Amino acid sequence: MDIRELASFLVGKVVLRRELCTKSLSPRASCQRCAESCPLGGIEITGEGPEIIDCNRCGLCAAVCPTGALKDPERTPAFFLARGREILKIYEEVVFFCPRSPYRIRQEKAGNLVFVPCLGALPPEVLLALAVEGRITLILPKEGCRGCALQKGQEIFENNFSVLHMMLEALALPPGRIKLTPEISRGRVKPGHSVGLEVAMGRRELFAALFRNIKRWEREENEGRARIPSTRREILHQALVRLEREGGLPQENRDWPQAGLKVVGPCYFCNVCSRLCPAGALILEEERLLFKPSLCLSCGLCLDVCLHRSLSWGDKVSLKSITTRERQELAVVTVKECINCGEKFSANIYAQLCLRCSLQRPNPSFNLAPNLGGNGELKK
Ligand code: SF4
Ligand code: SF4
Ligand code: SF4
Structure with a gap:
């Protein structure tokens, strides 16, 4: 911290x-x-x-x-992952509950319960990583989120939950590993374990648990053991690597719940998108603009910063493109002749004007070649 x-x-x-x-x-x-x-x-x-x-x-x-x-320094994705893992060492399932869960749940001292201020605050990557290792129960109040002061959390939770289900489907993991229920679930203690964990509910306990974990992660790191990944991307990759090691990745290629990127207009290889991408997912290399879906955070910054509005969301990426850390070609340099000034220039197939003439035209759509189809191929 x-x-x-x-x-x-x-x-x-x-x-x-x-x-x-x-x-x-x-x-x-x-x-x-x-x-x-x-x-x-x-x-x-x-x-x-x-x-x-x-x-x-x-x-x-x-x-x-x-x-x-x-x-939230107290409740980072790494904290939820570490807490869930601690519980799954002893219990068969980890249970997340929110402040609106029935009163008796909040009073419950079962060691497999983890408090979250809103279920919407749980990243799908964390739930997926825990579902790879055990079972998860999310306790929803019987009346749903109606009337909750954090009602915006409902939409976020529903969105995260559907992303999680798409991830489970892509990985052929049984959806039963994640259960939504209004009922408390104390969970069975695994054979050979006794219950020694207290539930980290109060502010002090959460803080203490955080420091306990930080110390343990440092120790594990020093000992060269697997560290707790800190970002949601790292958490996802660690879960996928684990599945792959255990032979649990599906052989066939499947859709992954993440939008791809495509170039739909003139690209002059100016390097703006690749320099600003916070994840290093766009790479300008050997006269090509490349995209690594495994690094992309879907922040949309590249779409915003391209002066020519030439980047757009594409179809869903494939699971293989994530697990193999594929590099996809978005645009390739070709030498062209400007239809306005006749100068030779370098750009992708969509560009018909050189950069200077293009910037003098306020409407970038002018720059789209009339004889090019949506995929950039010449129309017959
Ligand atoms: S896509 Fe746009 S921002 Fe990226 S290199 Fe091409 S012209 Fe520049
Ligand atoms: S959406 Fe964000 S993370 Fe993904 S390539 Fe664009 S700038 Fe990079
Ligand atoms: S990247 Fe977007 S969501 Fe994140 S802090 Fe900035 S404006 Fe807010």
């Missing part, structure tokens, strides 16, 4: 790491997912990026931020 995180923790707010926010990378960034998700309306988007005015640390903004710029 660095000094900013500690200060934020002490004043009861989530931490914003501005350097990771797409808004700090470019004023053209259109992302405002954090502001839209805050149930208090406590985040304002200013010229400098988001400002956290009011916060009850529900964790919903952190759950929707694609780049991990927002986090």
